[in-house]
Amino acid sequence: MTLWLGIVVLTFGAAALALRPLLRPPKDKSSLDHAIHFYEARRLELDRQVSAGLISESERTASEAEQARRLLALARQQQVEEEQKAGSARRSKIAALLLLVGLPVLSIPLYLRTGTPDMPDQPIASRVTPGSDAEMQKALQRIELHLASNPNDARGFEVIAPAYMRLGRYQDAAFAFRRVIAISGETPDRLANLGEALIASQNGIVNAEAREAFQKAVALDPDLGKARFYLAIATEQDGDIPGAIRKLSELSASLPEGPGKMRVESELDRFRAEGKAPPRPTGDPQSEAGKALSELPPDERARAIEGMVDGLAARLAQQGGSLDEWQRLIQARVVLNQREKAAESLAKARKALGESAAVELDRLAAALDLKAANP
């Protein structure tokens, strides 16, 4: 709103300033007046030079003769020239009208084409709030400076790598994980983290280095879910769909209920949708409501579930809730394939629960492959 007020003020301010002379037209000085004035001024200057002893009397006379000849020539020329002064008032009206209408009519559409009127200013100071990405950036820079002069500080790289992941700087994250491994040696977790960063930096493609990292990780710890999961994805990218489905199913069966399992199941759902994988084993709905739900036709059932989830979201937003409830909401959103809403809920959960639940929520987000939407 202030923007449009500013636009109106600028437009009419500029128009008013430009149109001022049309309201009170100045007197026209003829060019001959000018020439005469100039001639007189030059004569005075010659007088001054003579009295200062800079030129002689005869030089003055010669110069004055030259000036006079020129003035006479100009005067003759002026008499020939016809002055056209009629119609001034009419022209002023046309000019005023054109300007008053033309300024807004031309400039506002042009601005709407080039400008971004609905985007507010975003000074960095207003964006650096505790817990925000900007504050993290500041901390990051301090660590970066520290690491630049202490390139063998494994602890520093270990701290900075997940931060890079969160900010989407996957290549930097991969570099940091590599440094950690180079300095402090290989562990299954470090290898899996490196692999994950590499995949993220390749837009989801599992390249040779990532695959090797996961294989090493699995060799060290055969139960490492993350490594097994990405190896299954790698199998799919090799073109071996049945193999991938088999690996995912085995992994799913070995995992307890939780975000990790849901992530695996969501991949399996993808195959199920294409009819390549067997349907999900159906469990008995435990409650009355559940039973009623399962008897509904598929469309209505989906709608009913969505309604329940929305209800939960509304309640949590208004009254708040426990970490458990928030996690259930976020997972439900993912299952319903409402990833954006899931990210939104995640952000809200962070806000509502604060520092105490940050670690849990980070873990959940990583498992569900959710990027936090900016609060």
Next chain:
Amino acid sequence: MIVEIGHYALVLALVLTLFQATFPLWGAIRRDAALVALGPYAAIAQFLLISVSFAALTYAYLVSDFSVSNVYENSHTLKPLIYKWSGVWGNHEGSMLLWVLILALFGAGVAVFSRNLPNDLLGATLAVQAMIAAAFLAFVLFASNPFLRLGPAPFEGRDLNPILQDPGLAIHPPLLYLGYVGYSIVFSFAAGALIVGRIDAAFARMLRPWNLVAWITLTLGIAMGSYWAYYELGWGGYWFWDPVENASLMPWLTGTALLHSAIVMEKREALKIWTILLAIITFSLSLLGTFLVRSGVLTSVHAFAVDPERGLFILIILIAFIGGSFTLFAFRARAMESGGLFAPVSREGALVLNNLFLAVAALAVLVGTLYPLALEGVTGQKISVGPPFFNLTIVPLMLPLFVAIPFGQRLAWKRGDLLGVAQRMVFAMGLSLLATLVVAYHIGRGPALAIIAIGLGIFILLASLDEIRERVMRGGTAGALHRLIGLPRTFLATALAHAGVGIMVIGIAFTAFEKEAIVSMKPGETVKLGEYSLTLRGIAPYSGPNYTSTVAHFVVHDGTRQVAELRPAKRVYIGRQMPTSEVGRHRVGFSEVYVAIGETSDGNHVDLRAYWKPFVTLIWIGPVLMALAGLLSLSDRRLRVGAPRVAARRPERLEPAE
């Protein structure tokens, strides 16, 4: 909100210039005072709008608003405050905004200070100025818009080019732009005068202050750029014949010619066609410079916008204005009467000589700059026209011009007496010969040409200043003080500006005697530089706010005692991982010891270039004196009337002025 207001103000300024380009012109043709008067007010409004726009962008830089793409590309939260200010114009888009701001400043200047211009000339001039502004505002908005936004906004910027993180950046571009763009108003005056057909001494009088302002700022801008290159780039040179330097030198040469020919026009109404032509050419060369820097056809330290589309846009502007003005010129040139007559040997004749040499020098620079480009365009072959070409062409052109300076300064208007002038300079000549012999004796051996050049510089310096003495003492000591006070400031300005040329020539000639050492040193080692010796004490790392650096610690001895400690450094800026060098300098009078370090190896070897540069600062003191003389001349609002020397007998034959 502030950023968007700035964006809208820029759009509004563009639309307003369209009206400013038409109504006053209409008024000038119809002799309608009211319509003409719309021009000055629109020019002031235009300046205010662009100021709002510039202030908005500056605000975005100061608060690090990375939702503005331009700020994200060229700023960083860790950057010191002064570079947040200067960073506004340290990039293509921002510098173009500064360009149009200065353009509008000159337009508003004409509006405020030229109330006593004839109406038709004022209207036509402001209309032409508005056309230039419209072309460049359109360029800014459609091809280099600094107000484009980013969503979502990043949290850290990409930092300003490290080479540009120097106080020099805060001054050099604005000065240079004031000069470049200043010639736009000179051009507008010339085009306006052609449109209304008013080309006379009164016109030259009106042109003078604008011409001087543009020339002063361009002179300082070039000198500043040269000095900055000297201490920032770490090569120890003051002029590289870099195409972009040439682009600024060309309008300077023709602008200097214009400054001189406009004197003839104002005093004697001669050289009118030539003066108008020079005004057009000078601004055309400024536009050409802009095109070369911004189109990406050149690779140089200055070429910051490598975008063919932008190049095409500027090329169109260039062709439209040069073509348009030359067409106008062709139509009107015949209508111009030739003015006062003069003999070949006269003040006018000397100024024609000056113009001839400067114009040919500008042409040589133009050829040397464009020939490689043309060759590459036609055959694809890349060649580089470097210092050898320019030294071979410019030096022979400049030497006779320099010799002629003290003579031209003394010749009388209309018809002069060369022998008489030479006799009057006997004193200055003898003194400079003596001084040169003293210098040659001190130097001992060296290239003869350089010693002759030093002698020439001394001669220009002494002979230029000697004329003041001569004028004051004419007619004995009685009344000398009265005459000194009565001397026109323009006369003093001439003498000082020419003395500045002499000083610069001395400084340049002395570069032939510099001592150089390019070595790799360990701590404790010493290198000799003429009378001085340089000892490396140690090398240490250092961290600044947004850079890390390696600093070498040197002590300078002059044979008997330690005279200075120097700490040259090599910096790496974190944002862009780009190295720059910080030079260590010790000044002795007008001379300098100069050390720049390169790579360090094994932590205790450092590569370095060290120089002893005698009288090097004179190279910049000369131009600064020239600019000060320009200011002195600007302060003299008196009219210039040429009093022609009356012929002793009937003149045999007089040359027509053109």
